[in-house]
Amino acid sequence: MIVGAFTGAICGFLGVYVVLRRIIFVSATLTQIASFGVALSFYFEALGLAVFSSLIGPFALSLILTALAAAFYALKREFSRISREGVIAFGFLLASGGVIILGDKISRGAHDIATILFGSAVVVDPMDVYIIPGVALLVFIIHLIFYKDFIFVSFDTESAKLFNYPVRSLNTLLLITVALVVSVATRALGALPVFALLALPPLASLHLTENLKLVFIFSMIIGVLSATLGYFFSFVLSIPTGASITVCASMFFILAILWREIKISI
Numbered sequence: 191m192i193v194g195a196f197t198g199a200i201c202g203f204l205g206v207y208v209v210l211r212r213i214i215f216v217s218a219t220l221t222q223i224a225s226f227g228v229a230l231s232f233y234f235e236a237l238g239l240a241v242f243s244s245l246i247g248p249f250a251l252s253l254i255l256t257a258l259a260a261a262f263y264a265l266k267r268e269f270s271r272i273s274r275e276g277v278i279a280f281g282f283l284l285a286s287g288g289v290i291i292l293g294d295k296i297s298r299g300a301h302d303i304a305t306i307l308f309g310s311a312v313v314v315d316p317m318d319v320y321i322i323p324g325v326a327l328l329v330f331i332i333h334l335i336f337y338k339d340f341i342f343v344s345f346d347t348e349s350a351k352l353f354n355y356p357v358r359s360l361n362t363l364l365l366i367t368v369a370l371v372v373s374v375a376t377r378a379l380g381a382l383p384v385f386a387l388l389a390l391p392p393l394a395s396l397h398l399t400e401n402l403k404l405v406f407i408f409s410m411i412i413g414v415l416s417a418t419l420g421y422f423f424s425f426v427l428s429i430p431t432g433a434s435i436t437v438c439a440s441m442f443f444i445l446a447i448l449w450r451e452i453k454i455s456i
Contacts, residue, residue, distance in 0.1 A: 193322050194417035194435065197375045200326035201387035202395075202413025203333070204368050206406050209392040211344055215278050216263050217388045220369055222285035223259045224376035224384075227252030229292040236296050249321070253373040260369035264362040325374050329367045340364055341402075383420070383435040387413050390439035394446035412442045 208217045228248040259281060333340065343350045343360045350357050368388075375384045395408035420435030427434075 191418055191421040193319060193378050194421050194431075195414050196323045196326045197371075197379055197384070198387050198391070198413030198415070198417030198435075199410045200329055200371050200413075201375065201384060202391040202409040202411070203330065203406055204371060205388040205390075205392040205413070206395070206402075206409050207340065207344055207364060208368065208388050209396065213263075214389050215275070215282065216365070217368060217372070218385050219263075219278050219282040219285065220256050220259060220372045221376055221381040221385045221388075222282050222289070224252045224256045224369075224373045225381045226285040226288045226292075227255040227373070228377055229289045229296075230255075232296050233292045248377050249374060252377060253370065256369040256373040257366055260365035261362055264365045265358060322374055322378060325370060329371055332363070332367055336360065336363070379435070380432040383417075383432040383439075386436040386439045387416060390436075390443045391416060394439075394443040397443075397446035397450040412439070416442060 205217075208214055228251070231248040231251045234251075263278070263281075339355065339360050343355055343357045344364070347357060372384060372388075375387075391409040391412035392405065394412050395405045398408050399405060416439035417435055420438045421431060423429065423438065424431040424434040
């Protein structure tokens with residue numbers, strides 16, 4: 191539950207950028223690529239390459255592949271005769287297909303791969319209790335340092351270019367922080383709940399307020415509540431944790447929509 195709370199907080203925070211910059215499907219693709227990295231690590235281990243475990247461990251390989259994909263999407267914005275959405279969809283489908291193929295090849299890791307995809311694990315790796323809060327704190331500090339720069343290049347890109355801001359570098363750094371969180375959180379919780387925590391809390395908070403600072407705060411609170419309530423209902427009702435977190439986040443989104451509709455009608 192501690193890991194889920196920290197993941198909910200940092201995903202809720204980063205998700206505001208993801209939603210407002212309209213790159214939700216980039217985050218979905220990154221979660222799938224992170225899953226592919228973990229599955230590929232299991233496959234290498236099955237081939238007897240565990241001697242390189244420091245390099246091909248699930249966390250390391252997932253982080254390398256996700257960071258490379260994030261840098262690619264940040265730096266490469268135009269593709270000849272192919273829309274950006276098409277390239278994002280290609281990355282998502284290729285990673286998804288790769289995970290399923292590798293899962294079919296590795297009988298020993300089949301349960302772990304299903305866990306990575308859907309987040310059905312109740313007990314996470316003990317190291318994740320330290321790694322995820324550490325990564326969340328690191329990413330949060332980076333965003334505190336570059337807060338004004340990230341806001342400027344994210345929501346007023348043309349003005350940022352006129353003022354000679356390093357737009358590409360800042361966009362790459364922003365996506366790298368998303369990739370870092372996705373790679374560690376996917377290993378612990380699963381691709382589905384991580385994607386849900388990146389998308390649904392910020393969407394809900396945008397229905398609650400138009401103040402950008404409050405959007406960040408509400409999104410983090412909803413992320414934490416979604417994760418902790420997801421774990422609670424998973425334990426009480428004996429249901430998969432990842433699905434429980436996703437449904438809780440969806441309920442907050444529905445409640446936020448109802449709140450806005452009631453507020454408008456009054």
